[in-house]
Amino acid sequence: MAPSSAPKPPLPDKEQLQANILRLPLEHRSPDREPHSYERWLINKLMRMAGSPPIRFQLWNGDVIEPDSVEPRFTLYLTDPKALYSLVANPNLAFGDLYAAGRLEIDGDLPELMESLYRAIHSARQKWPRWLDALWRNHNPRPTGISEAKENIHHHYDLGNDFYRLWLDQAEMQYTCAYYEQADNTLEQAQLAKLEHVCRKLRLKPGMTVAEAGCGWGGLARYMARNYGVTVHAYNISREQVRYARAEAERQGLEHLVTYVEDDYRNIRGQFDAFVSVGMLEHVGKDHYPALSALISNCLKPGGLALLHSIGRNRPMLMNAWIEKRIFPGAYPPSISEFLQICEYGDFSVLDVENLRLHYAQTLTHWLDNFTASQSQITDLYDELFTRAWRLYLAGSIAAFRTGSLQLFQVVFTHGDNNQLPQSRQDLYTFPATPEGI
Amino acid sequence: MAPSSAPKPPLPDKEQLQANILRLPLEHRSPDREPHSYERWLINKLMRMAGSPPIRFQLWNGDVIEPDSVEPRFTLYLTDPKALYSLVANPNLAFGDLYAAGRLEIDGDLPELMESLYRAIHSARQKWPRWLDALWRNHNPRPTGISEAKENIHHHYDLGNDFYRLWLDQAEMQYTCAYYEQADNTLEQAQLAKLEHVCRKLRLKPGMTVAEAGCGWGGLARYMARNYGVTVHAYNISREQVRYARAEAERQGLEHLVTYVEDDYRNIRGQFDAFVSVGMLEHVGKDHYPALSALISNCLKPGGLALLHSIGRNRPMLMNAWIEKRIFPGAYPPSISEFLQICEYGDFSVLDVENLRLHYAQTLTHWLDNFTASQSQITDLYDELFTRAWRLYLAGSIAAFRTGSLQLFQVVFTHGDNNQLPQSRQDLYTFPATPEGI
Known part of the structure; x- marks a missing residue:
């Protein structure tokens, strides 16, 4: 986490987020189990690959993972471990699907968060290794006959x-x-x-x-x-x-x-x-x-x-x-x-x-x-x-x-x-x- | 020649054109010999390949070749047979060189003649056989290091x-x-x-x-x-x-x-x-x-x-x-x-x-x-x-x-x-x- 004297936004109220999410027809519910250490590692890796956007993660059990080089401006809440895995495997598709399903919740202004993400990814992707570029690539649009x-x-x-x-x-x-x-x-x-x-x-x-x-x-x-x-x-x-x-x-x-x-x-x-x-x-x-x-x-x-x-x-x-x-x-x-x-x-x-x-x-x-x-x-x-x-x-x-x-x-x-x-x-x-x- | 009742422009005065040309340091002078029949054929072919622009030719001996499907608006005067051959072989380059040297003279408004030529060629070139396209093609520009x-x-x-x-x-x-x-x-x-x-x-x-x-x-x-x-x-x-x-x-x-x-x-x-x-x-x-x-x-x-x-x-x-x-x-x-x-x-x-x-x-x-x-x-x-x-x-x-x-x-x-x-x-x-x- 970067040292800074600027006040951080308060963490979102977990109950409130859960209440919002629980109204949705969810397949997956928060298991409330402790995250594994490699899951924390994965989030750090994910954020670094995404160009270190000013985002902190709050996990299903309430644990918080701060970004390692910037002051967080947004909190991203994940309801379950599977949400994390699909985000890592295919973020372009999963981010939207998880958000829609309420398995990924956001605290902060949504357009501003997306703007931060886009800017961070835009400069980071130049340095992506080829395998990551291939893993995270978008696909050709379907036909338009x-x-x-x-x-x-x-x-x-x-x-x-x-x-x-x-x-x-x-x-x-x-x-x-x-x-x-x-x-x-x-x-x-x-x-x-x-x-x-x-x-x-x-x-x-x-x-x-x-x-x-x-x-x-x-x-x-x-x-x-x-x-x-x-x-x-x-x-x-x-x-x-x-x-x-x-x-x-x-x-x-x-x-x-x-x-x-x-x-x-x-x-x-x-x-x-x-x-x-x-x-x-x-x-x-x-x-x-x-x-x-x-x-x-x-x-x-x-x-x-x-x-x-x-x-x-x-x-x-x-x-x-x-x-x-x-x-x-x-x-x-x-x-x-x-x-x-x-x-x-x-x-x-x-x-x-x-x-x-x-x-x-x-x-x-x-x-x-x-x-x-x-x-x-x-x-x-x-x-x-x-x-x-x-x-x-x-x-x-x-x-x-x-x-x-x-x-x-x-x-x-x-x-x-x-x-x-x-x-x-x-x-x-x-x-x-x-x-x-x- | 196309039948038409519109008045044609008068043929340019050959003496006057020659006088203009003779002031130039020419390598080639009009030989005043009769054009061969294949030279006439070549001009007809050339004009058809150029999309039949409204141009009549006047040759070195004074002979006139009218366009076969349009009313002529310009007269193009050639001083010698060699001018004709270089025009046929490489018109993109030869037209300018011959004009500059005074071996090709024009009666009529020069920008308008060029406009007629460009329009005719633009539509004709779609139908050129491949060999002609290759013969008449322009070349890559020289390097610009x-x-x-x-x-x-x-x-x-x-x-x-x-x-x-x-x-x-x-x-x-x-x-x-x-x-x-x-x-x-x-x-x-x-x-x-x-x-x-x-x-x-x-x-x-x-x-x-x-x-x-x-x-x-x-x-x-x-x-x-x-x-x-x-x-x-x-x-x-x-x-x-x-x-x-x-x-x-x-x-x-x-x-x-x-x-x-x-x-x-x-x-x-x-x-x-x-x-x-x-x-x-x-x-x-x-x-x-x-x-x-x-x-x-x-x-x-x-x-x-x-x-x-x-x-x-x-x-x-x-x-x-x-x-x-x-x-x-x-x-x-x-x-x-x-x-x-x-x-x-x-x-x-x-x-x-x-x-x-x-x-x-x-x-x-x-x-x-x-x-x-x-x-x-x-x-x-x-x-x-x-x-x-x-x-x-x-x-x-x-x-x-x-x-x-x-x-x-x-x-x-x-x-x-x-x-x-x-x-x-x-x-x-x-x-x-x-x-x-x-």
Whole structure:
């Protein structure tokens, strides 16, 4: 333990943690037996391999293991020895599973703990021996062909509109990164500003036609129709989302401008003045980038602009195993050069790339706040395991964007021979994108 | 010949063309012999392989060969049969050499002819048989190690400041793409706006330190010092340019802020708040991208921003053989994903990419206008061959940017863990970047 005069956080009340955990349907209960000396050794080793994050462990019997070189800021509580073994064997997967099951409890701010962990691991992993890298590696995402994509998307996006309504923005149910023009914007403001920012980047004009791939609950399509007078064909394979999107377009009297098609993006047909996809590329899979590129090339008119908005990376890296397995099956956020190869395949010209990384950290912070406020309702809809898993997913994502493990890229591109280009990007910034009075 | 009622341009006056050519030190003169029938066949074949551009040929004896499927807009005059054979064998190299030597003359607007040619070839080359692709391919650029770079740069940038002064902007002698905020900006306005735009993207503040790699005649370094109160270390291996840059900084009383270092960018030492390089990456060579990335990583402070401004491509492609051989030895403009691999190597986060392709076409048009106006002075400085070569290089570059064969990327990036990021790009557009009253 490092010598320091800074006050340490108090140890969590074991009874209280146990009470929280005991509400869960646990397979394993704390055996209350003494930890073996090699179990203590294993924890020390684990922490050193993870780059010595400022975490102390409290074990099933109440024993505390302090970190050996930093002042602890968080306490991680393990309910049973088996939890320890699965954490050591496969931390990427086990951390999330154990937390969801309540076999791993945390005292301290969850996003901050995850941020500390990510930072420590990021610098430590450079020095990992090869065997450890192999043991702890993430796996290739599952396939994303037409039939698999349906299952992947169903797993996540068909969880029920009532669920998402509890913690997404009230304005247009956007489940993608918002755009905080000012740091103190609300989630609602920032989500509408995102829609506006995207429309401006596409230089939409009344009467234009737009193809949208992966439209979520249809908010962008309605915004474009409502505010820019364009006709939109919006594709989505999530039945729940399409149902909501259609009802909402009808309620807003926009059915004559917006058509929601319950179909795979690969089946988009026709030619459009603009092509847009916000938050779908993560699910496309690298193998399908050439096909996506060919699709956009076919359906974008000669003078048209295309925009892809997606989570990405600074360098190629597989998705965290737990996220890919439990939350986003098939997900792969591309590195920026992998992303732009989509443009290269189709002989497109990249006009504009903007990185909104910290905007996603802020969006997720707002989501987690809403989520936490609705926690008991969510547990009623599903169960405690689900709520804990999603809380961790949101907190972990905040940490991933804060530490730069994930990025958010908006890329605007056009056919390589299109010379009808905007003179500059000045027109994006003439007026605030944030709506007044909400 | 295609049937059409549109009036054709008159054939150029042969005497006049000959008079123009005869002023040149020619090895080959028109033999005035009848062309063989296979020579006519060869021209037809050549034009079809080049995608049937709207070009008619006039041969050494006055014979005219019309294109077989389009209305001609330009006439290409060949002085001798050997010119024809070298054009067929290696058009990428021979076109420029023959034009420079006056053995290939053109009637019509040179940039427009080149644009027609580029467009025709771009679509035709997809269908070339493999043997033709191999015959006509460009070659790998020559090496760009420290000693070779010196020679490469000397070849182009040490042609004499008097020469460049004749056709670059009068404001700061910028030999890189300008930024035309408004389509009707002058070259001087647009070059100063470019400097301002770059400074804004770097978010410079008084007292900051900046490293500049490849500083040309030092205009950006002086602009940053003068207008932003920053200290600049600017590196360049062109002796002529450094001499000019130092004299100019002294004249402007900026020696206390700007240090011009006559040395290779690879020898930049120290840590800086910003790293900038405008128009040098083209000369770095792909093999040296990892080293460049490591260099920037070492010399950029934790919260610093870096900007690379470079000619690029929509997809990987070798430089035209004539440009690489006669104009820019060692040059290789990277595709956008190759470009951004520089950022990936160093675990940087790409914040902003802007493509100024058509701004470079406009810059080059202004340069060619100035060049043409100073043509006789340039021929007095060098000779007719030089003037013709450079006229073609400028005209061909206009065409390359107009047709999308070349792009111009400005890329802003920072260390992957830097969270002191600008909230948005709005601050780049608050006031016009173009100076008033010039």
